[in-house]
Amino acid sequence: MDFYSFVEGPLLWIAFLTFIIGTVMRIAMFLAISRKRDQVMYRYFSWKYVFATLGRWLLPLNKDVAKNPVFAILVYVFHICLLVVPIWLSGHIILWEESRFGWSWSPIPESWADWMTLVLLGIAVFFFLRRLISPDIRLISTLSDYLLIAVTALPFMTGYFLTHGTLDGIAFLGDNMQLIHMLAGELMLILIPLTRLSHAVLFFFSRAATGIEIGRRGYSM
Protein backbone atom coordinates (compact mmCIF):
# COMPACT_ATOMS: atom_id res chain seq x y z
CA MET A 1 0.00 0.00 0.00
CA ASP A 2 1.51 3.33 -0.98
CA PHE A 3 1.31 6.41 1.22
CA TYR A 4 -1.57 7.88 -0.77
CA SER A 5 -3.74 4.79 -0.29
CA PHE A 6 -2.87 4.77 3.40
CA VAL A 7 -3.96 8.38 3.85
CA GLU A 8 -7.09 7.81 1.78
CA GLY A 9 -8.01 4.56 3.55
CA PRO A 10 -6.78 3.48 6.99
CA LEU A 11 -5.70 6.93 8.16
CA LEU A 12 -9.08 8.36 7.26
CA TRP A 13 -10.71 5.66 9.38
CA ILE A 14 -8.30 6.36 12.22
CA ALA A 15 -9.04 10.06 12.00
CA PHE A 16 -12.82 9.67 11.97
CA LEU A 17 -12.80 7.08 14.73
CA THR A 18 -10.49 9.19 16.89
CA PHE A 19 -12.80 12.13 16.33
CA ILE A 20 -16.01 10.23 17.08
CA ILE A 21 -14.81 8.00 19.92
CA GLY A 22 -12.69 10.80 21.37
CA THR A 23 -15.51 13.30 21.52
CA VAL A 24 -17.92 10.70 22.93
CA MET A 25 -15.30 9.92 25.59
CA ARG A 26 -14.95 13.59 26.44
CA ILE A 27 -18.69 13.81 26.98
CA ALA A 28 -18.78 10.55 28.96
CA MET A 29 -15.93 11.78 31.16
CA PHE A 30 -17.66 15.08 31.78
CA LEU A 31 -20.82 13.28 32.86
CA ALA A 32 -19.00 10.66 34.97
CA ILE A 33 -16.79 13.15 36.83
CA SER A 34 -19.60 15.65 37.30
CA ARG A 35 -21.76 12.94 38.91
CA LYS A 36 -19.10 12.63 41.59
CA ARG A 37 -17.79 16.17 41.96
CA ASP A 38 -20.31 18.64 40.52
CA GLN A 39 -23.45 17.64 42.37
CA VAL A 40 -24.53 21.28 42.52
CA MET A 41 -25.20 21.06 38.78
CA TYR A 42 -27.68 18.24 39.23
CA ARG A 43 -29.24 19.52 42.42
CA TYR A 44 -30.36 22.68 40.64
CA PHE A 45 -30.74 21.14 37.19
CA SER A 46 -33.23 22.93 34.96
CA TRP A 47 -33.84 22.32 31.26
CA LYS A 48 -35.31 25.81 31.08
CA TYR A 49 -31.97 27.44 31.89
CA VAL A 50 -30.04 24.95 29.76
CA PHE A 51 -32.06 25.76 26.65
CA ALA A 52 -32.18 29.47 27.43
CA THR A 53 -28.42 29.79 27.78
CA LEU A 54 -27.62 27.57 24.77
CA GLY A 55 -30.08 29.51 22.65
CA ARG A 56 -28.62 32.82 23.65
CA TRP A 57 -25.08 31.82 22.83
CA LEU A 58 -25.68 29.65 19.75
CA LEU A 59 -27.62 32.57 18.30
CA PRO A 60 -26.22 36.09 18.45
CA LEU A 61 -28.51 37.08 21.32
CA ASN A 62 -25.93 37.43 24.08
CA LYS A 63 -24.01 40.12 25.92
CA ASP A 64 -20.85 39.74 23.84
CA VAL A 65 -22.67 40.68 20.64
CA ALA A 66 -23.82 43.89 22.28
CA LYS A 67 -20.43 44.64 23.81
CA ASN A 68 -18.21 43.69 20.88
CA PRO A 69 -20.44 43.30 17.80
CA VAL A 70 -17.75 43.15 15.10
CA PHE A 71 -15.66 40.47 16.76
CA ALA A 72 -18.70 38.47 17.86
CA ILE A 73 -20.23 38.44 14.37
CA LEU A 74 -16.91 37.37 12.86
CA VAL A 75 -16.75 34.49 15.32
CA TYR A 76 -20.26 33.39 14.34
CA VAL A 77 -19.52 33.62 10.62
CA PHE A 78 -16.26 31.73 11.10
CA HIS A 79 -17.99 28.83 12.85
CA ILE A 80 -20.85 28.69 10.36
CA CYS A 81 -18.39 28.41 7.44
CA LEU A 82 -16.36 25.88 9.42
CA LEU A 83 -19.36 23.56 9.75
CA VAL A 84 -21.17 24.16 6.47
CA VAL A 85 -18.37 23.93 3.90
CA PRO A 86 -16.93 20.50 4.73
CA ILE A 87 -20.34 18.90 5.26
CA TRP A 88 -22.24 20.37 2.28
CA LEU A 89 -19.44 20.67 -0.27
CA SER A 90 -20.47 18.76 -3.41
CA GLY A 91 -16.96 17.30 -3.78
CA HIS A 92 -17.24 15.76 -0.31
CA ILE A 93 -20.80 14.49 -0.81
CA ILE A 94 -19.69 12.66 -3.97
CA LEU A 95 -17.09 10.84 -1.86
CA TRP A 96 -19.79 9.81 0.64
CA GLU A 97 -21.97 8.56 -2.25
CA GLU A 98 -19.11 6.49 -3.61
CA SER A 99 -18.16 5.15 -0.18
CA ARG A 100 -19.44 1.91 1.36
CA PHE A 101 -22.09 3.95 3.18
CA GLY A 102 -23.62 5.35 0.00
CA TRP A 103 -24.94 8.38 1.91
CA SER A 104 -26.10 11.37 -0.08
CA TRP A 105 -27.52 14.81 0.59
CA SER A 106 -27.92 18.09 -1.32
CA PRO A 107 -24.79 20.20 -1.68
CA ILE A 108 -24.49 23.98 -1.48
CA PRO A 109 -23.59 25.74 -4.75
CA GLU A 110 -19.88 25.71 -5.63
CA SER A 111 -19.71 29.49 -5.59
CA TRP A 112 -21.04 29.56 -2.02
CA ALA A 113 -18.45 27.06 -0.93
CA ASP A 114 -15.73 29.16 -2.56
CA TRP A 115 -16.83 32.35 -0.88
CA MET A 116 -17.38 30.76 2.49
CA THR A 117 -13.90 29.26 2.33
CA LEU A 118 -12.36 32.62 1.52
CA VAL A 119 -14.34 34.32 4.26
CA LEU A 120 -13.23 31.67 6.76
CA LEU A 121 -9.60 32.06 5.72
CA GLY A 122 -9.84 35.83 5.94
CA ILE A 123 -11.24 35.61 9.46
CA ALA A 124 -8.58 33.06 10.43
CA VAL A 125 -5.90 35.53 9.32
CA PHE A 126 -7.65 38.22 11.34
CA PHE A 127 -7.70 35.97 14.44
CA PHE A 128 -4.01 35.24 13.96
CA LEU A 129 -3.03 38.89 13.54
CA ARG A 130 -5.26 39.93 16.44
CA ARG A 131 -3.34 37.52 18.68
CA LEU A 132 -0.05 38.92 17.45
CA ILE A 133 -0.89 42.61 17.49
CA SER A 134 -3.25 43.21 20.41
CA PRO A 135 -1.15 43.48 23.59
CA ASP A 136 -4.06 42.00 25.54
CA ILE A 137 -4.58 38.95 23.42
CA ARG A 138 -0.85 38.43 22.86
CA LEU A 139 -0.26 38.14 26.60
CA ILE A 140 -2.93 35.50 27.12
CA SER A 141 -2.11 33.55 23.93
CA THR A 142 -0.10 30.37 24.10
CA LEU A 143 1.78 28.70 21.25
CA SER A 144 -1.05 26.22 20.85
CA ASP A 145 -3.52 29.04 20.24
CA TYR A 146 -1.56 30.07 17.14
CA LEU A 147 -1.04 26.49 16.00
CA LEU A 148 -4.71 25.61 16.36
CA ILE A 149 -5.73 28.52 14.14
CA ALA A 150 -3.34 27.11 11.53
CA VAL A 151 -4.67 23.58 12.01
CA THR A 152 -8.21 24.85 11.49
CA ALA A 153 -7.40 26.99 8.47
CA LEU A 154 -5.17 24.47 6.68
CA PRO A 155 -7.89 22.08 5.41
CA PHE A 156 -9.76 25.04 3.95
CA MET A 157 -6.70 26.60 2.36
CA THR A 158 -5.56 23.32 0.80
CA GLY A 159 -9.14 22.58 -0.25
CA TYR A 160 -9.30 25.88 -2.07
CA PHE A 161 -5.93 25.26 -3.76
CA LEU A 162 -7.10 21.78 -4.73
CA THR A 163 -10.38 22.83 -6.32
CA HIS A 164 -8.87 25.84 -8.08
CA GLY A 165 -5.47 24.44 -9.02
CA THR A 166 -3.94 27.61 -7.61
CA LEU A 167 -0.53 26.05 -6.93
CA ASP A 168 -0.53 23.48 -9.72
CA GLY A 169 2.44 25.25 -11.29
CA ILE A 170 4.63 24.26 -8.36
CA ALA A 171 5.69 20.68 -9.05
CA PHE A 172 5.48 19.00 -5.64
CA LEU A 173 2.48 20.91 -4.37
CA GLY A 174 0.61 20.57 -7.64
CA ASP A 175 1.05 16.81 -7.66
CA ASN A 176 0.26 16.24 -4.00
CA MET A 177 -2.37 18.83 -3.09
CA GLN A 178 -5.07 16.19 -2.62
CA LEU A 179 -2.79 14.26 -0.29
CA ILE A 180 -1.93 17.39 1.69
CA HIS A 181 -5.60 18.34 1.87
CA MET A 182 -6.57 14.93 3.26
CA LEU A 183 -3.74 15.02 5.79
CA ALA A 184 -4.78 18.48 6.93
CA GLY A 185 -8.39 17.39 7.41
CA GLU A 186 -7.35 14.25 9.24
CA LEU A 187 -5.04 16.20 11.54
CA MET A 188 -7.87 18.52 12.48
CA LEU A 189 -10.31 15.66 13.14
CA ILE A 190 -7.78 13.92 15.37
CA LEU A 191 -6.97 17.08 17.29
CA ILE A 192 -10.59 18.00 18.03
CA PRO A 193 -11.02 15.66 21.02
CA LEU A 194 -7.40 16.01 22.14
CA THR A 195 -7.02 19.80 22.32
CA ARG A 196 -9.09 22.83 23.23
CA LEU A 197 -10.82 22.33 19.89
CA SER A 198 -12.87 19.98 22.07
CA HIS A 199 -14.92 23.06 22.84
CA ALA A 200 -16.85 21.91 19.77
CA VAL A 201 -18.70 19.55 22.12
CA LEU A 202 -17.71 20.69 25.60
CA PHE A 203 -19.14 24.14 24.88
CA PHE A 204 -22.61 22.69 25.35
CA PHE A 205 -21.80 21.19 28.75
CA SER A 206 -19.85 24.12 30.13
CA ARG A 207 -22.47 26.56 28.90
CA ALA A 208 -25.30 24.46 30.36
CA ALA A 209 -23.56 24.11 33.75
CA THR A 210 -23.07 27.85 34.05
CA GLY A 211 -26.53 28.55 32.65
CA ILE A 212 -28.03 26.55 35.52
CA GLU A 213 -25.88 28.40 38.05
CA ILE A 214 -26.52 31.94 36.87
CA GLY A 215 -30.07 31.26 35.76
CA ARG A 216 -31.25 30.26 39.21
CA ARG A 217 -29.60 33.38 40.63
CA GLY A 218 -31.49 35.48 38.14
CA TYR A 219 -28.44 36.93 36.39
CA SER A 220 -28.42 37.72 32.71
CA MET A 221 -27.70 34.50 30.83
Next chain:
Amino acid sequence: MTEEINPKEITDFLKPKMGARFKTWVEICTHCGMCADTCHFYLASGNDPKMIPSYKVRFLKELLKKKGRVDKAYLEEIYKTVYYECNMCRRCTLYCPFGIDIALLISLLRGLLHSQGIVPEGLLKSIENYKEFGNQMAVSKEDWVETLEWCEEETAEELVGLKIPIDKKGAKIMYTVNAREPKFYPQDIMEVAKIFHVAGEDWTFPSEKGWDDTNLAMFASDVETARIVAENTFKRADELEVEKIAITE
Protein backbone atom coordinates in the same frame (compact mmCIF):
# COMPACT_ATOMS: atom_id res chain seq x y z
CA MET B 1 12.51 33.07 48.25
CA THR B 2 13.27 29.53 47.11
CA GLU B 3 11.68 27.84 50.09
CA GLU B 4 10.62 24.35 49.10
CA ILE B 5 7.01 23.37 48.73
CA ASN B 6 5.80 19.79 48.91
CA PRO B 7 4.32 19.13 45.44
CA LYS B 8 2.31 16.19 46.71
CA GLU B 9 0.40 18.43 49.11
CA ILE B 10 -0.57 20.64 46.20
CA THR B 11 -1.72 17.85 43.92
CA ASP B 12 -3.48 16.10 46.80
CA PHE B 13 -5.41 19.29 47.44
CA LEU B 14 -6.27 20.04 43.81
CA LYS B 15 -7.02 16.59 42.41
CA PRO B 16 -10.19 15.73 44.34
CA LYS B 17 -11.49 19.24 43.68
CA MET B 18 -11.00 19.18 39.91
CA GLY B 19 -14.56 18.37 38.97
CA ALA B 20 -15.87 18.08 35.43
CA ARG B 21 -16.49 21.81 35.18
CA PHE B 22 -13.06 22.88 36.45
CA LYS B 23 -11.29 20.37 34.21
CA THR B 24 -13.29 21.54 31.20
CA TRP B 25 -12.73 25.22 31.92
CA VAL B 26 -8.98 24.86 32.32
CA GLU B 27 -8.92 22.90 29.08
CA ILE B 28 -11.21 24.76 26.69
CA CYS B 29 -10.50 28.47 27.30
CA THR B 30 -9.52 29.67 23.84
CA HIS B 31 -8.03 32.91 25.16
CA CYS B 32 -10.44 34.97 23.08
CA GLY B 33 -10.14 37.95 25.42
CA MET B 34 -13.85 38.72 25.68
CA CYS B 35 -13.46 38.80 29.46
CA ALA B 36 -10.79 41.54 29.38
CA ASP B 37 -12.86 44.72 29.52
CA THR B 38 -15.53 43.18 31.75
CA CYS B 39 -13.09 43.26 34.67
CA HIS B 40 -13.09 46.36 36.86
CA PHE B 41 -9.46 45.69 37.84
CA TYR B 42 -8.58 45.75 34.14
CA LEU B 43 -10.48 48.98 33.52
CA ALA B 44 -9.25 50.66 36.70
CA SER B 45 -5.62 49.86 35.88
CA GLY B 46 -5.81 51.57 32.49
CA ASN B 47 -6.38 48.31 30.58
CA ASP B 48 -3.39 46.46 31.98
CA PRO B 49 -3.32 43.13 30.09
CA LYS B 50 -2.15 41.40 33.28
CA MET B 51 -5.60 42.07 34.73
CA ILE B 52 -7.43 40.00 32.10
CA PRO B 53 -9.45 37.40 34.03
CA SER B 54 -8.37 34.60 31.71
CA TYR B 55 -4.73 35.48 32.45
CA LYS B 56 -5.26 35.46 36.21
CA VAL B 57 -6.25 31.81 36.27
CA ARG B 58 -3.26 30.61 34.24
CA PHE B 59 -1.78 29.49 37.58
CA LEU B 60 -4.22 26.63 37.91
CA LYS B 61 -3.27 25.16 34.55
CA GLU B 62 0.42 25.62 35.35
CA LEU B 63 0.11 24.00 38.77
CA LEU B 64 -1.58 20.96 37.25
CA LYS B 65 0.95 20.77 34.44
CA LYS B 66 3.93 21.08 36.80
CA LYS B 67 2.29 18.57 39.17
CA GLY B 68 2.67 21.02 42.02
CA ARG B 69 6.43 21.39 41.60
CA VAL B 70 6.61 25.12 42.32
CA ASP B 71 8.40 27.25 44.88
CA LYS B 72 7.21 29.62 47.58
CA ALA B 73 7.81 32.64 45.35
CA TYR B 74 5.39 31.20 42.83
CA LEU B 75 2.70 30.80 45.50
CA GLU B 76 3.34 34.40 46.58
CA GLU B 77 2.73 35.44 42.97
CA ILE B 78 -0.58 33.56 42.99
CA TYR B 79 -1.42 35.24 46.31
CA LYS B 80 -0.95 38.71 44.84
CA THR B 81 -3.26 37.91 41.97
CA VAL B 82 -6.06 36.02 43.73
CA TYR B 83 -6.35 38.43 46.64
CA TYR B 84 -5.42 41.81 45.17
CA GLU B 85 -6.47 41.53 41.52
CA CYS B 86 -9.79 39.73 41.77
CA ASN B 87 -12.68 40.02 44.21
CA MET B 88 -14.61 37.13 42.64
CA CYS B 89 -17.47 39.32 41.40
CA ARG B 90 -18.21 36.94 38.50
CA ARG B 91 -18.84 39.66 35.94
CA CYS B 92 -16.42 38.00 33.48
CA THR B 93 -18.46 34.79 33.75
CA LEU B 94 -21.47 36.60 32.31
CA TYR B 95 -19.46 37.54 29.22
CA CYS B 96 -17.57 34.30 28.67
CA PRO B 97 -18.97 32.47 25.63
CA PHE B 98 -18.24 29.16 27.36
CA GLY B 99 -19.51 30.36 30.72
CA ILE B 100 -16.18 29.74 32.38
CA ASP B 101 -16.62 30.70 36.02
CA ILE B 102 -13.31 32.45 36.66
CA ALA B 103 -14.36 33.40 40.20
CA LEU B 104 -14.72 29.74 41.13
CA LEU B 105 -11.24 29.03 39.74
CA ILE B 106 -9.85 31.95 41.77
CA SER B 107 -11.67 30.59 44.80
CA LEU B 108 -10.03 27.21 44.26
CA LEU B 109 -6.62 28.92 44.15
CA ARG B 110 -7.40 30.79 47.39
CA GLY B 111 -8.32 27.47 48.95
CA LEU B 112 -5.02 26.00 47.80
CA LEU B 113 -3.12 28.91 49.35
CA HIS B 114 -5.09 28.47 52.57
CA SER B 115 -4.07 24.81 52.65
CA GLN B 116 -0.46 26.05 52.38
CA GLY B 117 -0.98 28.55 55.19
CA ILE B 118 -0.97 31.58 52.90
CA VAL B 119 -3.89 33.78 53.91
CA PRO B 120 -4.14 37.54 54.53
CA GLU B 121 -3.33 38.14 58.19
CA GLY B 122 -6.64 39.72 59.15
CA LEU B 123 -8.61 36.99 57.45
CA LEU B 124 -6.56 34.31 59.18
CA LYS B 125 -7.28 35.92 62.56
CA SER B 126 -11.00 35.93 61.78
CA ILE B 127 -10.88 32.26 60.84
CA GLU B 128 -9.21 31.45 64.16
CA ASN B 129 -11.88 33.45 65.95
CA TYR B 130 -14.66 31.53 64.20
CA LYS B 131 -13.09 28.26 65.24
CA GLU B 132 -12.70 29.28 68.87
CA PHE B 133 -15.63 31.60 69.53
CA GLY B 134 -18.01 30.92 66.63
CA ASN B 135 -17.79 34.55 65.51
CA GLN B 136 -15.20 36.61 63.64
CA MET B 137 -14.64 39.15 66.45
CA ALA B 138 -13.79 36.75 69.28
CA VAL B 139 -16.80 37.83 71.33
CA SER B 140 -17.26 35.40 74.22
CA LYS B 141 -20.67 34.04 75.15
CA GLU B 142 -20.62 36.06 78.40
CA ASP B 143 -19.84 39.32 76.55
CA TRP B 144 -22.50 38.60 73.95
CA VAL B 145 -25.27 37.93 76.45
CA GLU B 146 -24.19 40.84 78.63
CA THR B 147 -24.21 43.18 75.64
CA LEU B 148 -27.74 42.11 74.75
CA GLU B 149 -28.85 42.61 78.33
CA TRP B 150 -27.60 46.16 78.68
CA CYS B 151 -28.86 46.97 75.18
CA GLU B 152 -32.29 45.87 76.35
CA GLU B 153 -32.01 47.87 79.55
CA GLU B 154 -31.03 51.09 77.78
CA THR B 155 -33.52 50.78 74.94
CA ALA B 156 -36.36 49.98 77.32
CA GLU B 157 -35.87 53.42 78.85
CA GLU B 158 -36.99 54.85 75.55
CA LEU B 159 -39.57 52.23 74.62
CA VAL B 160 -41.20 50.92 77.75
CA GLY B 161 -41.71 47.18 77.80
CA LEU B 162 -39.09 46.52 75.11
CA LYS B 163 -37.44 43.10 75.38
CA ILE B 164 -34.48 41.56 73.66
CA PRO B 165 -35.47 37.91 73.94
CA ILE B 166 -32.61 35.42 74.28
CA ASP B 167 -33.05 31.73 73.43
CA LYS B 168 -36.82 32.04 73.23
CA LYS B 169 -38.04 28.65 72.10
CA GLY B 170 -40.63 28.59 69.34
CA ALA B 171 -40.13 32.25 68.35
CA LYS B 172 -41.02 33.09 64.77
CA ILE B 173 -37.72 34.78 63.87
CA MET B 174 -34.20 34.02 64.98
CA TYR B 175 -32.20 37.17 64.35
CA THR B 176 -28.48 37.09 63.58
CA VAL B 177 -25.94 39.91 63.37
CA ASN B 178 -22.49 40.80 62.14
CA ALA B 179 -20.10 40.26 65.06
CA ARG B 180 -18.99 43.87 64.62
CA GLU B 181 -22.34 44.93 66.07
CA PRO B 182 -21.89 43.62 69.63
CA LYS B 183 -18.19 44.51 69.41
CA PHE B 184 -18.31 48.06 68.04
CA TYR B 185 -21.84 49.09 67.12
CA PRO B 186 -24.30 47.94 69.81
CA GLN B 187 -26.56 50.82 68.76
CA ASP B 188 -27.41 48.71 65.66
CA ILE B 189 -28.76 46.00 67.92
CA MET B 190 -30.77 48.59 69.83
CA GLU B 191 -32.25 50.01 66.63
CA VAL B 192 -33.33 46.63 65.36
CA ALA B 193 -34.81 45.77 68.76
CA LYS B 194 -36.93 48.91 68.51
CA ILE B 195 -38.19 47.92 65.06
CA PHE B 196 -39.08 44.39 66.19
CA HIS B 197 -40.76 45.78 69.30
CA VAL B 198 -42.87 48.34 67.47
CA ALA B 199 -43.74 45.86 64.72
CA GLY B 200 -44.79 43.40 67.40
CA GLU B 201 -42.59 40.63 65.98
CA ASP B 202 -41.97 37.39 67.83
CA TRP B 203 -38.19 37.19 67.69
CA THR B 204 -35.11 36.02 69.56
CA PHE B 205 -31.35 35.92 69.63
CA PRO B 206 -29.48 32.65 70.25
CA SER B 207 -26.99 32.85 73.10
CA GLU B 208 -24.77 30.10 71.72
CA LYS B 209 -22.50 30.12 68.63
CA GLY B 210 -24.41 30.76 65.43
CA TRP B 211 -25.52 34.37 65.97
CA ASP B 212 -22.75 35.79 63.71
CA ASP B 213 -24.07 35.64 60.16
CA THR B 214 -20.81 36.66 58.46
CA ASN B 215 -18.75 33.88 56.96
CA LEU B 216 -15.33 35.27 56.17
CA ALA B 217 -13.78 31.79 56.06
CA MET B 218 -15.51 31.51 52.71
CA PHE B 219 -13.28 34.26 51.30
CA ALA B 220 -10.20 32.16 51.99
CA SER B 221 -12.06 29.12 50.61
CA ASP B 222 -11.59 27.49 54.00
CA VAL B 223 -14.52 25.20 53.34
CA GLU B 224 -14.31 23.28 56.62
CA THR B 225 -14.58 26.39 58.78
CA ALA B 226 -17.15 28.00 56.48
CA ARG B 227 -19.26 24.89 56.87
CA ILE B 228 -19.04 24.94 60.66
CA VAL B 229 -20.05 28.62 60.73
CA ALA B 230 -23.13 28.00 58.59
CA GLU B 231 -24.04 24.83 60.46
CA ASN B 232 -23.90 26.63 63.82
CA THR B 233 -26.64 29.01 62.70
CA PHE B 234 -28.89 26.23 61.43
CA LYS B 235 -28.28 24.17 64.55
CA ARG B 236 -29.45 27.05 66.76
CA ALA B 237 -32.52 27.56 64.57
CA ASP B 238 -33.40 23.89 64.94
CA GLU B 239 -32.88 23.94 68.69
CA LEU B 240 -34.99 27.04 69.15
CA GLU B 241 -37.61 25.68 66.72
CA VAL B 242 -37.91 29.03 64.96
CA GLU B 243 -39.68 29.49 61.63
CA LYS B 244 -37.18 31.83 60.04
CA ILE B 245 -33.63 33.05 60.31
CA ALA B 246 -33.20 36.77 59.67
CA ILE B 247 -29.81 38.31 58.97
CA THR B 248 -28.59 41.82 59.57
CA GLU B 249 -28.14 44.12 56.63
